Amino acid sequence: MQFKKSVLLAVLATTTFSAPLWSAESVDLLIKDATVLTMDNSKTLYHHGVVAIKGNKIFAVGDASLAAQFDAKKVLDVQGDIVMPGLINTHTHVSMTVLRSLADDVPDRLHRYIFPLENKLITRDMVRIGANLGNVEMLRGGVTTYADMYYFEDEVAKTVDQIGMRAVLGETVIKFPVADAKNAEEGINYALRFIEEYKDHPRITPAFAPHAPYTNTTEVLQRVAELSKEKNVPVLIHLAESHTEQEKIAERADGKSPVQYMHDIGALNDHLVGAHMILVDDHDIELVKESGMGVAHNMSANIKSAKGVSPALKMYDEGVRIGLGTDGPMSGNNLSTIAEFGQVAKVHKLVNQDRAAMPPIKVIDMATMGAAKALHMEDRVGSLEVGKLADIIVVDTKAPHMVPMYNPYSALVYSAYPSDVRHSIVDGKILMEDKKILTVDEAAIIKEAVEYTQIVRDTVIANGDEVL
Numbered sequence: 001m002q003f004k005k006s007v008l009l010a011v012l013a014t015t016t017f018s019a020p021l022w023s024a025e026s027v028d029l030l031i032k033d034a035t036v037l038t039m040d041n042s043k044t045l046y047h048h049g050v051v052a053i054k055g056n057k058i059f060a061v062g063d064a065s066l067a068a069q070f071d072a073k074k075v076l077d078v079q080g081d082i083v084m085p086g087l088i089n090t091h092t093h094v095s096m097t098v099l100r101s102l103a104d105d106v107p108d109r110l111h112r113y114i115f116p117l118e119n120k121l122i123t124r125d126m127v128r129i130g131a132n133l134g135n136v137e138m139l140r141g142g143v144t145t146y147a148d149m150y151y152f153e154d155e156v157a158k159t160v161d162q163i164g165m166r167a168v169l170g171e172t173v174i175k176f177p178v179a180d181a182k183n184a185e186e187g188i189n190y191a192l193r194f195i196e197e198y199k200d201h202p203r204i205t206p207a208f209a210p211h212a213p214y215t216n217t218t219e220v221l222q223r224v225a226e227l228s229k230e231k232n233v234p235v236l237i238h239l240a241e242s243h244t245e246q247e248k249i250a251e252r253a254d255g256k257s258p259v260q261y262m263h264d265i266g267a268l269n270d271h272l273v274g275a276h277m278i279l280v281d282d283h284d285i286e287l288v289k290e291s292g293m294g295v296a297h298n299m300s301a302n303i304k305s306a307k308g309v310s311p312a313l314k315m316y317d318e319g320v321r322i323g324l325g326t327d328g329p330m331s332g333n334n335l336s337t338i339a340e341f342g343q344v345a346k347v348h349k350l351v352n353q354d355r356a357a358m359p360p361i362k363v364i365d366m367a368t369m370g371a372a373k374a375l376h377m378e379d380r381v382g383s384l385e386v387g388k389l390a391d392i393i394v395v396d397t398k399a400p401h402m403v404p405m406y407n408p409y410s411a412l413v414y415s416a417y418p419s420d421v422r423h424s425i426v427d428g429k430i431l432m433e434d435k436k437i438l439t440v441d442e443a444a445i446i447k448e449a450v451e452y453t454q455i456v457r458d459t460v461i462a463n464g465d466e467v468l
């Protein structure tokens with residue numbers, strides 16, 4: 001019988017000496033008869049396992065015998081379903097949901113299509129409407145924490161607060177005039193005000209989001225690095241993503257790679273989270289590892305845009321803090337990393353010409369603990385362990401495509417859909433139960449997003465583009 005020593009100690013520690021050991025401990029939520037994938041360091045798995053939650057934290061994790069020890073206010077008997085840490089999407093632009101399926105295959109899309117469209121379109125309303133839609137999509141798909149880079153991040157923050165999810169929200173810093181700032185300096189000031197407003201929020205981590213090295217000056221990148229240390233907040237950036245970036249940085253910095261350049265200007269550190277990291281060589285990987293920075297690996301966006309395949313597996317195997325992301329819904333186009341799992345496994349196998357190169361457990365690790373490490377949050381989330389925050393999902397295993405389930409990691413990576421997620425719990429609260437979202441009005445959110453598409457269509461046409 002498997003019984004984790006730490007679980008036993010946690011149970012004993014909370015039992016007073018005068019009370020008999022068998023007296024029931026009161027907890028808020030008990031999940032039982034679960035296939036528990038803890039994703040702890042030993043990858044402990046319990047069949048017919050139990051997770052007990054008290055307040056916003058995990059109180060106990062263990063096998064079936066634990067259930068009798070608790071008197072729970074609410075019990076979820078999940079009858080063998082997978083119970084695992086909430087997924088962490090390490091990179092997105094959630095408000096872009098309202099632009100999804102537009103111009104997917106336009107060449108030079110970012111500069112030729114997206115930036116001009118965003119310049120006319122982005123308002124507080126657009127950011128809020130898009131974020132609401134994306135939040136619902138992510139929660140349905142088992143994402144409990146996400147990292148976002150966009151404009152008016154205080155609007156995104158309000159939506160995250162309302163639905164009850166967890167997020168790292170990065171306010172954009174970029175050298176061009178954008179919707180909420182005329183230049184990088186104004187972007188920095190906007191970010192500073194946002195950081196001040198949200199620095200003590202229990203579920204929202206405010207951050208800086210310099211768009212990329214080539215869309216900011218060296219001075220701005222250095223200033224953001226200094227401020228992030230001073231304020232103790234993350235810095236989210238697109239890094240080593242494209243040949244355009246590579247060429248522009250090489251021109252600026254004596255032929256250096258983007259990673260080498262960021263290192264040399266003092267901006268590669270343990271506050272940084274770099275998205276994509278496609279164009280990195282072995283020396284860059286060494287610098288990334290030494291710096292303690294995090295990496296967001298967005299497979300489907302990277303292969304859809306034909307930019308390339310990041311050596312993410314190599315980075316993972318070498319101990320880099322790396323987790324899965326989806327990128328924005330104009331790039332990815334889905335926001336649940338469950339939709340990434342199969343592609344991540346299969347493309348890395350193909351690239352490495354090795355069927356065994358990317359076993360499912362590595363993919364799940366990159367979606368949970370790896371992603372928590374990438375966002376420097378592994379002390380709080382990413383695994384089901386006593387004392388960690390109760391961010392937990394339950395994945396239905398009774399749908400035909402999930403039967404039979406000899407190996408739950410394989411089932412998740414090769415068979416599961418985002419819509420298989422049945423319950424989503426964040427900070428100890430059930431936000432989605434039996435596929436019904438409890439904290440926001442999903443129908444109203446979808447209706448508002450659909451209504452908003454008329455504004456998008458009109459703006460695309462006014463820009464001289466076809467709606468395609």
Ligand SMILES: [Zn+2]
Pocket residue numbers: 091092093238275327328
């Ligand atoms: Zn992105």
